[in-house]
Amino acid sequence: MLPSACLVTSKPQIEQPRQTAPFLVPASADPDAREFIKLEGDSPITLFADVVSEDGDRAVLSALYLDYGRQNPDLPDWPYTLAIQGNTFAAGTLADGPRRIHQTFIPSIYSVEPGCHTLTLVVSHEFEQVTSERYCPSSLADSSQITWYLLKCSAPGNCPTIDLASEKQKCPVATVACPPKGGPGASIASPGDAGAP
Numbered sequence: 099m100l101p102s103a104c105l106v107t108s109k110p111q112i113e114q115p116r117q118t119a120p121f122l123v124p125a126s127a128d129p130d131a132r133e134f135i136k137l138e139g140d141s142p143i144t145l146f147a148d149v150v151s152e153d154g155d156r157a158v159l160s161a162l163y164l165d166y167g168r169q170n171p172d173l174p175d176w177p178y179t180l181a182i183q184g185n186t187f188a189a190g191t192l193a194d195g196p197r198r199i200h201q202t203f204i205p206s207i208y209s210v211e212p213g214c215h216t217l218t219l220v221v222s223h224e225f226e227q228v229t230s231e232r233y234c235p236s237s238l239a240d241s242s243q244i245t246w247y248l249l250k251c252s253a254p255g256n257c258p259t260i261d262l263a264s265e266k267q268k269c270p271v272a273t274v275a276c277p278p279k280g281g282p283g284a285s286i287a288s289p290g291d292a293g294a295p
Contacts, residue, residue: 115191120151120158120221122242123196131246135217138251140206145219147244148196153189156223160184161233162201164208166218166245167272177274179215180208181233183225214269215248234276 126148129135135143149158163178170176184201201219220243222235235241247269251257 114154115152117154117156117223118152118192119240120149120153120223120242122219122221122244123148123150124244126196126198127244127246129246131244134247134249136249136251136257137205137210138254138257140204142202142204143217143248144200144202145217145244145246146198146200147219149187149199149221149242150192150196151190152192153223155189157189158187158199158221158223159225160187160199160201160219160221161225161235162203163216163218163220164203164210165215165270166220166243167216167274168270169274175232177232177234177276178218182208183233184219210248210250212250212252215250216245216269216272217248218243218245232276238276 124131126146128146137143145162151158161184162182163180164182165179167177168179170179182201182203185199187197187199190197199221203217220235220241222237222241224236224240225233226236227233249257
């Protein structure tokens with residue numbers, strides 16, 4: 099006697115992976131985000147980091163901020179001194195593993211006062227220019243950041259030896275952040291070197 103069998107006629111439902119926020123891996127930062135970058139002249143500074151995400155069909159976008167989290171005294175709508183629209187990176191998946199991204203800061207184009215500053219690389223699937231005076235991720239939940247410390251020297255060859263602990267105390271403290279979509283600037287309790295802005 100032959101055993102009975104079932105015939106499956108329907109196709110199995112394969113669930114598509116859910117899109118995730120792009121995440122910048124802090125340990126992948128190059129230069130090392132725990133060290134100061136000395137800026138003695140006008141040589142470009144290229145920042146590298148790995149991003150991991152499930153993007154669906156949406157590209158990963160980047161932006162670079164000078165002194166992100168610091169209220170601009172001249173433009174109250176800016177939670178930074180300067181925002182530079184960055185690069186577009188092809189959509190990927192978590193299965194792809196970390197993907198290397200980069201963005202370059204060119205001091206000869208953007209004036210930087212001597213002293214301590216921060217350079218913050220932010221990635222998201224969408225940025226919005228709410229007004230001509232603000233450029234931020236459309237959703238803070240769909241973003242990630244890494245911050246580097248930058249020491250602008252008063253002149254080439256006139257850059258002091260850096261004591262990390264004391265020098266970071268002279269850096270601007272992050273007190274504001276990019277707002278929710280279409281909203282006013284948000285206050286934050288303290289700065290962070292990686293994670294969502």
